[in-house]
Amino acid sequence: MKKKVLLAGMSTLLAFGLTGCGDKADSANGSKSSGDKQTVHVAALESAYGKDMWNKVIDSYEKANPKVDVELTVDKNLEEVISPNMKAGKYPDVVLLATGRKLALTETLIKDKALEDITDVFDMKVYGEDVKVKDKLVPGFTETLATNPYNDGKTYMAPMFYSPTGLFYNTGLMKEKGWEVPKTWDEMWALGDKAKAEGISLFTYPTTGYFDAFFYSLLLEVGGPDFYNKAMTYEDGIWETPEATKAFEIVEKLAKYTAPTTVANANDKDFTKNQQLILDNKALFMPNGTWVVGEMKDAPRADGYEWGMTALPAIKDGGDQYAFTFFEQMWIPAQSKNKDAAKDFLTFVYSDKAADIFAKAGAIQPVEGISSELSGDNKLFYSIYDNGAKAGMGGFAATDAVEGVNMADTLFGTINSIVSGDKTVKEWQTSVEKVSDQLRAASK
Amino acid sequence: MNKAAEKRLFVFVCTAPALILLTIFMLLPTAEVFRMSLYKWGGFSNEKVFVGFDNFKILWNDLNFFRSLQNSIVLIVIVTLITMVMAILFAFMLTREKIKGNSFFRIIFYIPNILSIVVIAGIFSAVYDPTTGLLNNLLGLFNLENLQKMWLGNQKIAIYSIGGALVWQAIGYYMVMYMSSIASIPESYYEAASLEGAGRIRQFFSITLPLIWNNIRTTLTFFIISTINLSFLLVQAMTGGGPDGSTEVFLSYMYKQAYTNSSYGYGMAIGVVIFLFSFFLSAVVSLVTKREVLEY
Numbered sequence: 012m013k014k015k016v017l018l019a020g021m022s023t024l025l026a027f028g029l030t031g032c033g034d035k036a037d038s039a040n041g042s043k044s045s046g047d048k049q050t051v052h053v054a055a056l057e058s059a060y061g062k063d064m065w066n067k068v069i070d071s072y073e074k075a076n077p078k079v080d081v082e083l084t085v086d087k088n089l090e091e092v093i094s095p096n097m098k099a100g101k102y103p104d105v106v107l108l109a110t111g112r113k114l115a116l117t118e119t120l121i122k123d124k125a126l127e128d129i130t131d132v133f134d135m136k137v138y139g140e141d142v143k144v145k146d147k148l149v150p151g152f153t154e155t156l157a158t159n160p161y162n163d164g165k166t167y168m169a170p171m172f173y174s175p176t177g178l179f180y181n182t183g184l185m186k187e188k189g190w191e192v193p194k195t196w197d198e199m200w201a202l203g204d205k206a207k208a209e210g211i212s213l214f215t216y217p218t219t220g221y222f223d224a225f226f227y228s229l230l231l232e233v234g235g236p237d238f239y240n241k242a243m244t245y246e247d248g249i250w251e252t253p254e255a256t257k258a259f260e261i262v263e264k265l266a267k268y269t270a271p272t273t274v275a276n277a278n279d280k281d282f283t284k285n286q287q288l289i290l291d292n293k294a295l296f297m298p299n300g301t302w303v304v305g306e307m308k309d310a311p312r313a314d315g316y317e318w319g320m321t322a323l324p325a326i327k328d329g330g331d332q333y334a335f336t337f338f339e340q341m342w343i344p345a346q347s348k349n350k351d352a353a354k355d356f357l358t359f360v361y362s363d364k365a366a367d368i369f370a371k372a373g374a375i376q377p378v379e380g381i382s383s384e385l386s387g388d389n390k391l392f393y394s395i396y397d398n399g400a401k402a403g404m405g406g407f408a409a410t411d412a413v414e415g416v417n418m419a420d421t422l423f424g425t426i427n428s429i430v431s432g433d434k435t436v437k438e439w440q441t442s443v444e445k446v447s448d449q450l451r452a453a454s455k
Numbered sequence: 456m457n458k459a460a461e462k463r464l465f466v467f468v469c470t471a472p473a474l475i476l477l478t479i480f481m482l483l484p485t486a487e488v489f490r491m492s493l494y495k496w497g498g499f500s501n502e503k504v505f506v507g508f509d510n511f512k513i514l515w516n517d518l519n520f521f522r523s524l525q526n527s528i529v530l531i532v533i534v535t536l537i538t539m540v541m542a543i544l545f546a547f548m549l550t551r552e553k554i555k556g557n558s559f560f561r562i563i564f565y566i567p568n569i570l571s572i573v574v575i576a577g578i579f580s581a582v583y584d585p586t587t588g589l590l591n592n593l594l595g596l597f598n599l600e601n602l603q604k605m606w607l608g609n610q611k612i613a614i615y616s617i618g619g620a621l622v623w624q625a626i627g628y629y630m631v632m633y634m635s636s637i638a639s640i641p642e643s644y645y646e647a648a649s650l651e652g653a654g655r656i657r658q659f660f661s662i663t664l665p666l667i668w669n670n671i672r673t674t675l676t677f678f679i680i681s682t683i684n685l686s687f688l689l690v691q692a693m694t695g696g697g698p699d700g701s702t703e704v705f706l707s708y709m710y711k712q713a714y715t716n717s718s719y720g721y722g723m724a725i726g727v728v729i730f731l732f733s734f735f736l737s738a739v740v741s742l743v744t745k746r747e748v749l750e751y
Contacts (some may be wrong), residue, residue, distance in 0.1 A: 038688035097499060119717040121499035219697075272585040275608025278694045281580055412497055414510065415517040415712065420700070427698035433610045434699075 020418045029430045052091050053350045054084040054103035059302040064372035068365045075139045080189040090114040102346040104353035109339035121409040126167040127343040138359035147361050150378040155405030156243055162408050171356055172374040173338035175395050176224035177322050178296040183315035192321050205267040206295055212270035215294040216280035224335035224425040225298040228323045229258045231333045231403045244408045245451035250444040259436050266430040270294045274431050300337055301392045320392050322400035334400040421446045462487040491723040498719035510724035526614050530686045533618050533676040538625045547659055547748055548632035565627035576692035579620040583607050608696055611700035616704055617689055629674055636670040665749055672744045676737045683733055705729050
């Protein structure tokens with residue numbers, strides 16, 4: 012008898028232990044509404060701009076809209092925090108997470124068609140204001156492959172914080188040596204030889220991932236917007252055209268001017284050592300974004316160091332110079348349970364109040380009149396387009412997943428091999444075209 | 456209740472919790488890996504398409520996978536060989552020889568083992584740094600500039616640099632395992648051997664090695680499993696598989712496909728291959744090293 016009790020006791024204990032977790036998970040479900048209040052779960056990536064601005068924006072939204080409770084998740088590794096719940100069917104309602112991240116969560120959802128169509132949001136009025144969202148946005152931002160990934164005129168991602176990218180350098184060093192910032196690639200090579208004579212490398216890059224904006228700008232320069240869009244939508248043979256060949260050759264030549272230690276440090280762990288080369292006056296230019304200033308703010312630097320940023324040199328004298336605009340995106344998962352409330356919130360992030368809070372933290376949205384909010388280094392960086400540089404936007408079009416095939420790895424990752432001499436440009440070009448073929452077959 | 460039934464019940468009750476946990480956390484997920492390898496699935500949507508053995512067919516033609524497989528095999532072979540030889544040697548020296556600072560060395564050798572793999576990655580990226588790194592500066596000190604290398608930048612040697620870090624962290628652990636079995640060999644064997652005129656080297660090959668053979672066999676399986684696992688962690692933390700995929704090992708390739716290339720099903724197919732590979736390799740190693748166990 013005793014043993015039966017024991018057995019029963021142990022089984023209950025075990026069962027209890029196993030179900031314990033399940034209960035807790037249920038009550039933590041973010042999309043339940045308590046009373047007449049609705050809960051919106053906002054998940055945002057904590058980037059260089061910090062966490063605080065999100066708390067402030069949420070506070071201000073809750074004040075403006077008392078019917079809503081916002082549950083906020085902000086994390087540096089947002090993917091790792093929200094994906095387990097998403098796999099279990101618990102989706103956040105609004106997510107700020109850009110494409111181009113290593114874990115590619117946003118890309119995965121695009122490929123799975125798991126994003127909500129938010130085209131109507133841009134015709135809605137900004138929450139608490141009498142202006143439509145689209146009238147606040149700077150034109151052009153919602154017509155790119157980075158917001159309309161399927162290239163079908165429907166918008167799935169809202170443009171958020173943007174940042175011009177370009178080549179970063181030390182203005183102090185250029186002044187000291189009396190060097191001009193090159194306007195064409197020919198001037199660039201001439202400068203490279205001059206710098207070499209003084210033991211300075213012309214070029215370095217943090218990791219090959221930073222070549223995305225660089226290469227996109229280069230494609231725009233060699234072939235213009237039409238050519239660029241064809242490349243981004245995997246048109247047949249596009250990577251073997253003379254224009255593309257020109258772009259590949261420029262990178263090949265640049266590889267010869269690249270600081271010798273670059274490849275060894277071009278990984279997620281040591282990339283700051285490459286950035287340090289610029290601060291130490293050991294290399295002249297690197298492709299980067301405006302966040303690098305904050306990222307390296309505590310790093311030691313050469314005397315008289317001053318950040319400078321330039322668009323990519325033009326192909327020929329008087330040609331277009333491009334500075335690619337990188338922007339983060341905000342989107343609503345198709346599986347969100349409070350889509351309407353989520354859309355309301357999405358309009359609110361473009362309100363004057365929110366834009367002001369974001370801008371104070373250095374996060375600049377593409378809304379009209381934001382330039383008056385800029386200060387310090389940012390003033391210089393964001394003025395790059397006033398000084399004649401053209402803006403490029405959007406990346407590769409979305410396709411179905413192709414096993415074992417990755418455009419970023421092939422197009423950008425291979426640059427390490429070009430610099431170290433393990434692969435020839437011809438091999439690189441051929442493999443990019445092959446990947447493009449495979450992805451075209453998988454595009455919608 | 457009769458005795459036999461009572462005993463059966465007792466055994467059942469005692470093992471049930473472990474068995475249930477094993478089923479839920481080991482057997483079911485493993486079965487799930489096998490099942491998912493037959494689907495095309497991004498990882499999030501509800502749309503799972505059954506594709507049969509398609510993922511395996513793609514895998515067969517995937518040169519990047521074969522490169523990662525090659526890297527993994529290289530690591531398993533060199534890490535096992537070097538670590539085993541050195542660990543046995545150090546274990547023999549520290550147990551059989553009267554060396555000053557004996558226990559000090561034991562601690563020193565064991566320390567890498569208690570460090571997290573991320574810390575080890577940090578230490579070694581400092582050691583391998585091309586300009587300020589310990590290794591290149593040491594070579595410079597001895598005027599061996601021509602041996603200075605981009606340890607993590609040169610695609611031909613980057614995988615060996617990873618192997619070096621793995622050896623460094625593994626030696627202490629295996630040394631302690633070998634030491635414990637060497638220490639339990641009766642002293643009288645060595646005494647008798649030295650009376651017969653056997654030198655240290657002879658003693659090592661004729662007494663120590665045969666008597667710890669069973670222990671070595673066990674550690675061989677450990678070597679295979681731990682190298683597969685730790686090489687993934689180290690590669691993730693140190694190079695991310697770069698430059699240009701030259702340090703990719705098969706687990707990191709699987710991770711990349713499953714979680715960053717939206718090909719979860721394909722990743723699971725790689726998982727199945729790795730699973731079978733490590734099982735098969737362990738079985739082969741265990742078979743070819745089978746000897747009659749010597750008792751003492």
